[in-house]
Amino acid sequence: MLESGYGTGSENSLKRHGSTVSLQSNTYSTASGSSFKRSSRNLREKLAELETFKDILCRQIETLQEYFDYCVDNEAQTAPNKGSTPSENKRVLHRNNRLKFSEKLPVIDFKGEAITFKTTTAAVLDTLEHCADLVAQREESWRNRLDREIDRRKRGENLAKSYFAQIQKTRAVHPGPDLEEGPHSVLADDEFYDAVESGLDKMEEEQELRERLKCGQAIPITPPPTSPANSHRLWPEIDRVVKQEVSMASLGVGECGSGWQLFAEDGEMRMFRREEEMDGMVVDPLKAVHVVKGITGHEVCHYFFNPQYRYDWETTLEHMIVLETVSEDTLIFHQTHKRIWPASQRDVVFWSHTRRLPNDQDRDGPDIWTVVNNSTEHPDHPANAGKCVRIFLTVCLLCQTRVDPPKDGAPVSRDDITCKITYCSVVNPGGWAPASVLRAVYKREYPKFLKRFTAYVKNQTKDKPIMY
Known part of the structure; x- marks a missing residue:
């Protein structure tokens, strides 16, 4: 159908x-x-x-x-x-x-x-x-691509481990210019700076650990014997350099000469520098002005000059000895600083002198204190004779105290004290390092140093009588 x-x-x-x-x-x-x-x-x-x-x-x-x-x-x-x-x-x-x-x-x-x-x-x-x-x-x-990627990464990790093991072996046996500081180093400037920055950060961490373990105990050092400084062979140089550096530190930034550049600013702190080189090495002069409440200029210079406190605030310090005690206010130091790869290890020999200066601007106010460090030579420690590269430096720390007495007639406390700190330095690191790296390190480390050191002085003096 x-x-x-x-x-x-x-x-x-x-x-x-x-x-x-x-x-x-x-x-x-x-x-x-x-x-x-x-x-x-x-x-x-x-x-x-x-x-x-x-x-x-x-x-x-x-x-x-x-x-x-x-x-x-x-x-x-x-x-x-x-x-x-x-x-x-x-x-x-x-x-x-x-x-x-x-x-x-x-x-x-x-x-x-x-x-x-x-x-x-x-x-x-x-x-x-x-x-x-x-x-x-x-x-x-x-799946094949994943397997190839896993194999490639494993080969890369094995090659990296082998490469770094070879580097460590080479550095331990025979340091070469391809891995160390030098004009023929294969490290780029940014890699060089990253390595130095990591080394500095590690030193700061070690310093913080030592401070926690130390629990506030000072390193015991026998007080040096005294002797008149003006009879020492270096006295003419010491007196001349101190007067010169104090005079330069007392001038304003505009009066010191042209070319000063503001490179760091934090609260009351201002840091200036001029870009200068000597024989291809960066020796930028530095001038810093900082205002800190609660401490006096005498206290700042005391902790900066006295060797028994040097290990507390100098994070890069590996070894320090007093080669000669010229007088209570003048010492000759030899310092070896920790090595920061790939830079070579540094050392420095310098005399350090502290003195009290009359306050010409305010006759009734506290006097001005200063510490001046300047490189010198010593027969027992010739420059660049061993594994260390010699640093040459001139440093001036000038501190002026200002006291604002309470209006009610109460005793002066640390809340009434302000210290103006002027810090000037010229450092020639010696050896060879990229100029861009050195300037980057200076820009990073100088402000940190000044803040760290003044914080250390405040912490040391907060429960002690005021030292004018």
């Missing part, structure tokens, strides 16, 4: 409809049959094909479902009557079928739709299989 039904009515239109749908589906099927197997298609293209096949299947399912629904709905209406004769039932059934398939049944090429549906589903399965293969290939590719 179904075949006879398809043969009645709009036969030509049914054939055209079926052939059109079948051609469209077969076109996708043929195209997919050849394209699914091509490895050049990526996953995104295959997903697009699946979307197309999904639309085709949805339309085909809707068409078939419409036919099946019609068949179910009309089955009861066209069934023969049980009380009628066979000949009557036959006529009724023939009439109902003719009416259903010729007038009401949807125009469907059932055989063509079934073939198209089968072809489309096969294409979907083929595409899904191809997608699974692409995903597996991609996963395998990423």
Whole structure:
């Protein structure tokens, strides 16, 4: 009956409809049959094909479902009557079928739709299989890349360990110019500075640890014997340099000469420098002005000059000895500073002199105190004779105390005291180091030193009587 039904009515239109749908589906099927197997298609293209096949299947399912629904709905209406004769039932059934398939049944090429549906589903399965293969290939590719990256990193770590082990061995056995300070060092300026900066930070950490372990106990040093300084062979030089440095420190920045640059500013602290070089080595003069409450100039100079406190605030100090005691106010030091790789280790021999100066500006105020350090020579410690490079320096610490007496007549406390500190220095580090590195280190370390030292003096004197 179904075949006879398809043969009645709009036969030509049914054939055209079926052939059109079948051609469209077969076109996708043929195209997919050849394209699914091509490895050049990526996953995104295959997903697009699946979307197309999904639309085709949805339309085909809707068409078939419409036919099946019609068949179910009309089955009861066209069934023969049980009380009628066979000949009557036959006529009724023939009439109902003719009416259903010729007038009401949807125009469907059932055989063509079934073939198209089968072809489309096969294409979907083929595409899904191809997608699974692409995903597996991609996963395998990423796994291989991950394995290669892990192997590469392991090889890099092993090479780095071997390289640094060789560096340590080379440095321990035979330090060379490629790793050490020198004009032919292979280290770039930023690498050189990073190494020096790390070394300085480590020294500060070690100093903080020593201060915590020390628990406030001072290093016991036997007081040196006294002798008149003016009879010493260095006295003419000492007196001349002290007067010269005090005079320069007393002048303002504008009066000292042109070229001063402000390079650090923190609260009351101002630090200036001039860029100067000597034989290719940076020897930038430095001038710092700082105001600190709660301490006197005598106290600042006392802790700066006295050797028993030197290890407390000088973080780079490795070894210090007093070579000669000229007098209570004049000593000759030899200091060896900790090595900061890749720079060579430094040492310095200098005389240090402290004195009290009359306060010409304020006759009734406290006097001015100063400490001047200047490089010198000593027969027992010639310059650059060993592993250390000799530093040459001139340093002046000038401190002036200001007292603001309480208005109510109460005793002067540390809250009423202010100390103006002027710090001047010219340091020639000797040897060789990049100019940019030295200036970067100076810019970093000088402000830290001045703040650290004044904080140390305040901490040492906070519970002690005022020393004018």
